[in-house]
Amino acid sequence: MAQAIEELLKDPNELSEEGLSWSKEVGMAFVLPRAALQCVPLAANEPRDGLQRTASFVSMPKASPKLIVAPAGPCGFGVFATERIASGERLGEYTGEIRSYDVWCEEIKALKMRRRNSDASSPFIREELYAAWAGSGPAEKGVVIDAFHKGNLMRFINCSCKPNCSFKSVSAPREAHGRLQVTTLRAIAAGEQLSVDYGWYHDPATLEDIRKEAVVAYLLDLPKLQALRLPDPVANEADSEAVQLVAESLKEARGRPGLRRRPHGFLAGLLDSEALARFLESGKHFSEATTYRTIPEPVWLLYEVLGGERVGIPCRCGSDASLNSSGRCSGIIGRPLQVNFTGRDSDDER
Ligand SMILES: [Zn+2]
Known part of the structure; x- marks a missing residue:
């Protein structure tokens, strides 16, 4: 992480007013680097496709003050721990737009069609890499939290084959989709990146x-x-x-x-x-x-x-x-x- 932070500091343009207000909006303790300003900041999930917010009774922890978004090599940006984080610690919510999975899939297909004149699913496009599964949904069509256009710092968590965090869907007994809580699977050392298994292979x-x-x-x-x-x-x-x-x-x-x-x-x-x-x-x-x-x-x-x-x-x-x-x-x-x-x-x- 020392190297990641050095990269931020040597370029004064990386720390900007926009980055500061983005961070304030989502409750992040550090300024988001300018190059990471890729989406609208979202403090709470935004329902679409006729869906509702769920688990409104849950007190989701605020974004942990121990997290910083910094450059992470080929992954672009990543979320790093600035100090030690304990196993089982709740670090905050993965926010985004609440989308009906089937509607979202059709949109991705249409985008592919427009860009390359084919609706072949492969190769993936960036727009589909920020959607996380949140449950089966009211009509069993599936619900995803999509952080491509709108989200918070958790959208910068990268994938690892040895993940140290998971997204846990939290909902009330009769709710068929939930909110995603980021929880650590083991203790994380200062300087380590948060990581999850995005699990695409199992789809x-x-x-x-x-x-x-x-x-x-x-x-x-x-x-x-x-x-x-x-x-x-x-x-x-x-x-x-x-x-x-x-x-x-x-x-x-x-x-x-x-x-x-x-x-x-x-x-x-x-x-x-x-x-x-x-x-x-x-x-x-x-x-x-x-x-x-x-x-x-x-x-x-x-x-x-x-x-x-x-x-x-x-x-x-x-x-x-x-x-x-x-x-x-x-x-x-x-x-x-x-x-x-x-x-x-x-x-x-x-
Ligand atoms: Zn790997």
Whole structure:
């Protein structure tokens, strides 16, 4: 966080009157940086689509004074703890517009149609990344709290494969949707970012998109993958990153010793070089795939993550120690870690 705050301080334009009034409106103790002025400040949820405010009886805690919004690398901005926060502490409410899920989905579809002349769901657009599930709603159509256009500091909480917070829906017994309370799942140290699991991987339609896109990415690379031969697999810089990584990985397993290796990045870690080499040596080859199930085993995890990237929900939380100090990231928002979950064993189906 020291670096994040330094970035704020070296640019005097980052702290502005507008940022101050935004922060006052939502009860945040620190000034919102100018570049983070992306939405209308909202102290309380705003109902739309004929929906009502719920849980009006609940005394939701005010925004914790221990939170600051600051630059967070590739994620843009994040919410950081300025001092230690205890486990189970209630940090405030995630506010936004209360939307009927089906109406909201139609709006997103129409936006995609306007922008790219196709209503294909993938890739996601920014507008759909700030909606959090709040319950089944009065007509069982689902209700989301959408903080894209209007919200408070909680909309800046990033995703982690090791989340330290959750959004808990709070409602009265007969209310079918609730307010979202941000609660810590464990103690948080000063300088750590708040994080939640936005769980996109568990949404059936999104998972289907990820798998479809994994096949597309694999088929695009297929001719190049088929051209890789042991002991000297050749890929060049014009090839996709995946093809280059597979070639590197094969070289690592069976190439001449002593060649300089590229340092391992996140994607390279999804390949088991020994398994790849054995795959080719056993006479198998990279074959056509019609579904995600027929992508060859040694490259499946890599192409699944690339599928998630094409859908627009990559996770790289492990590369930011303030977001996930364990460094272990699944690569897709909401996906369990690969060591626990292959993504296509029959036991995995749920
Ligand atoms: Zn992650």
